[in-house]
Amino acid sequence: MSLDITTISDVDDPRLAPYRDIKERDLVGREHHFIAEGKVVLSVLLRSKRFEAQSLLVAAAKLLGLMPVLDATKPTCPIYCVPQKIMDDIAGFNVHRGILGIGERVSTPTLDEFLAGLPEKALVPVLCGISNHDNMGSIFRNAAAFAADGIIIDKTCCDPLYRKAIRVSVGAALKVPYTQGEDIKTILAALEKANFRIYSLSPAASNYLKDAEVAKRTALVFGTEGEGLPNFVLKDTETLRIPIAYDFDSLNVATATGLALEHFADFDKLN
Template identity: 50%
Template sequence: MIAPIAIADPDDPRIADYRGVRERDLVGREGRFVAEGLVVLEKLVAAGRHPLRSVLAAEHRVAAVAERLAGLAAEVPVYAASQGVMDAIVGFPIHRGVLGIGERAEPAAEALLDALPAKALVVALQGIANHDNMGGLFRNAAAFGADAVLVGADCCDPLYRKAIRVSVGAALTTPFARTESDLVELLAGRGFEVLALTPGGTERLAELTAAPRQAALFGAEGPGLPEAVLARCRTVRIPMAGGFDSLNVATTSGIVLNRLAELRGAA
């Protein structure tokens, strides 16, 4: 990386991408996204999935950025500002002191699936509207080695700032694609057995067996997956104690993906 570029004026046009972070979260960034913190930026750079466009760091964090993002290309500018100027730019006290702007590079869902190996595990999401849950789902997909995540058009954005943070960067490292197409059709057409998690599922999770290509489909808490979707899947339930019939969807994904990882490791 080249020498940091000092920024003394919060209105400097070179750091326009970082201005009013929360307001911009709401209106969108036209193909760009914000990544917060050095750990997340390291993952972004290491994964090389979405290009990093620039970094803004508080002065006391610049040395750490230089050390831990040493592989940064010279073309990626690193802007340095005092903590006060940085807070004024982003619009709130930014304790982490390191932000980056990334550029979305999402494959088409068909291309993503076509590139998967003969043995593969996919996480498919439908109607996930909460960024905490989205982040947790990606975190678990990464923890249990899912090859890709298929994100239905009715889901929130995995590259929303909070979703990236909750995913501990997994949203930047795990291949994913958004699609308007029917998830089950896309997957079944490529030889995936689609497991749909639902409290009324016909099979217990403990009875599940491995298949070379498996996809685990999760819907929103509350409404869950539509009947028309469930009818085309192998439905699976997690038995629960009396009175409770639903787990948090991210927790559900952790339980299911852990089981699938065990099965696939043993198969």
């Protein structure tokens, strides 16, 4: 089986259109596609059963380094090979990793479908109002690292398939299953029905994270650093806090997910 590699030297070649000005287009959203950047993320995309690569764009000097990944995954999509200069001109910034791919979005499962697909023993972070793509990416990375079974993202959160979120997640955004779009009230009700013990992380809690009991099915609700979680969430769930220095404001929310997921992680799934 051979790879479909095409050398392109014309910056106006229409096959490169999906890669044009990707920095700007991130800001306005891209309905049906997402951009994967760099070798590690591309490797996750090419191995994914959920997502499919539509094409790859590789700077000539990076092709050799990518060959082991291509050999292992044997993508059938076109691979466009261009000089670095053309890549930078098309993308609209210096793509120093020299490797890009266009992935096709698939519709995320509904909340009910997502919950129905979870194992009997499950650990699920629930994100409420996370609007920063760095944090979103880091949270996916932590969820993958601590073997969470999936992520529930409320409708006020940002898109985990934004280019930067995928990059910061080192591909975990393409790996960890998630559902997105319901409001937090609906999510809490569905979790309760699905027999989850629901904890919320909040600096205002009186119980410590480290003393929290690990349930068979655990959901962990995280809010933004500024406003925190809505009061009804704190009222309707068991709140936990991570003690920090008296004279310091707050922990980064992604770091908080790392600490909380590590506490609740199923040790049998870790190396």
